[in-house]
Amino acid sequence: MRRREMILTSGAAGLTSLFGAAGGAAESRFYVPPEEAPHQRTFMQWPINRQVHSDPVFREMTQQTIADIANAISAFEPVVMLAAKEDHSGAQAKLSDAVELWDIPTEDLWCRDSGPIFVVDGQDGLAVSHIQFNGWGEKQIHRRDGQIAARLAERLGLSLLPSGLRGEAGGVEQDGHGLLMAHESSWVNENRNPGLSRDEIERRLLSAYGAERMIWSEGVWGEDITDYHIDSLARFTGPGRVLMNLPDAPDLRDPFHAAALDTHDVLVAAGLEVDVIPEPYDRRVQSLDFVASYANYYVCNGAVIAAEFGDRETDAIARAALAKHYPGREIVTLNVDPLGELGGGIHCATQQMPAV
Template identity: 60%
Template sequence: MPTSILRPSRRGVLAGLGFVALSGQRAFAMGPGVTRPPGFYVPDEALRHERTFMQWPVSREVHLERDFLAYLQETIAEIANSIVDFEPVVMLMAPEHERAARRLLSGAVEIWPIPTEDLWARDSGPLFVVDGQGDLAIRQMNFNGWGGKQVHIHDGQIAARVADRMGLQLLDNGLVGEPGGVETDGEATLIAHESSWVNPNRNGQSKEEIGALLKEAYGGLELIWAPGIAGEDITDYHIDSLARFVEPGEVIIQLPAEYDPDDLWNGAAHQTFDILAGASDAAGRRLNLTVITEPQRVRVRSDDFVASYVNYYVCNGAVIAAEFGDRETDEEARRVLANAYPNREIVLLNVDALGEIGGGIHCATREQPAV
């Protein structure tokens, strides 16, 4: 098995707004010993959603092979059709693609005429924030194609266009990056790889300055950094294919079956594990880590293939996750997710097309929280 299976590289890689001040809002308590700063914050993904946003992949500059693009569209449609059984889904696409897309999408999936290039709604889609008082806004993360590695003429404008259509405030503190590169417990703690943020292809500030901007953007108090890996994949090692918060104090992390310090990706995954195992959250709790074993017998044998069980999506009443054809680890992943989310249906899908281009289900989805 190639130990680079965790690597989030992508096939077909090609080479703002002012800060909005928040004032007059009171701070409020969230969990033991935690007082969140006043203003907007990113809530826990596991809380109730109003809907899910997704993006329809269409660009032949990004996906050069027509047949593979069709395969991708079928996979995105299957994910959307699975989620819409549990909550509303909006698919973003230019109007000229709607007729063909409708052949694959459930009639329950709503289509909004917002142009897209690729499918990564987690990174280029709207990042919704709430203020705990019934207000909703969108956080602008200034998506720049993972540091200029991919065309983003339309994808770079999606957050602003969704905010305009919904009549929502667009908040921007100048930070450049992708929400797939940071995990939040919805309370006040963040996890991120430095390689995705403290990187001149996105931000030119110091680690401390970038950390402060991330905490402001997400409404966080504590940011746990791990080094990650820069320059080896398009995302510079997004955290959401490796480790995810289940709830405050609880993290699921995927690790290879055996430790190999000589393998770059294996070693980096264990390094992140060690850092998280020794870390405390904003409330002073030590993090409890649950390990899912990386699959070994997968259907796609490629150095670029990402087989991440933790790149799952939590929606109303369900967890939508991937299976990879390894009976033993697929079943382990189902058990771990069922234990972590006991009141939700666990839906496992074959999304190998996304793994071939370096992502998964979480990368392709973005929740709008209910307020």
């Protein structure tokens, strides 16, 4: 099953909200720190649902890829894999002993989207700023995944601060210093936030992340399950600094290429320093739906965990760019092609818990 196919599985309605449609804004003293700030641990999710991952061979490949990522991160910081108790034995066969398993049931692997958004207050306080996951606009079953953030907050004894928004953290990028960027298509969308204007969504996002300013670009509606998450295109690497990947020869007939160029121009016009790396060309998987994103990396304690796609030239360019933007960190590259076939990457599969 391909993530871009936008299949509507049975039971996709899931939980519309655990706290009501309107909710309340996260308290302003809390904020999401930079991803490169120290972590207490990383959370990930075990992909297990047979409606979502119907091909047993590809499901096995996907699980091994998730295990490879978890094992790589565990060399640098603690990793917790979320899975129902009955799924632990299958996960343990692929995971290293350093990865801890918690009994929180999952369906899919995208912890960036359905996992908790941790916020800090700078005084050793930690909470979860809650944006309700609804299966990317009711496109996929999420009976379990729609409850993960709340269940983790309960297990950790943390307050859950509802934002009144439906959506996914992969749809907004934050620098931890007051600035957000996002594609409108992932938020100003009837499948997530019906009846809310862009201004109201922006207000709630700024409150949820403890940020002050937001940069929007249009994105792409209805062409992939995420409505074009920005974290596969552009990432903050520091205050006012962005790393993004673009095709060397963009095809303006491709809505993703056109939207990517628009996002680049918007970011430059906003005064940000934008460093561009090319998308891979000579890659192992040539499918048009394959997401070959160097930007979809994860920063953990002492390392950057990133994808390589088999294009020796662009793989080397991406590695050098990551080393430049994250000096002093080890750059670890992995073959995560199954995630690209599903429409995502390493960042999509991880969620950091900041150290306090």
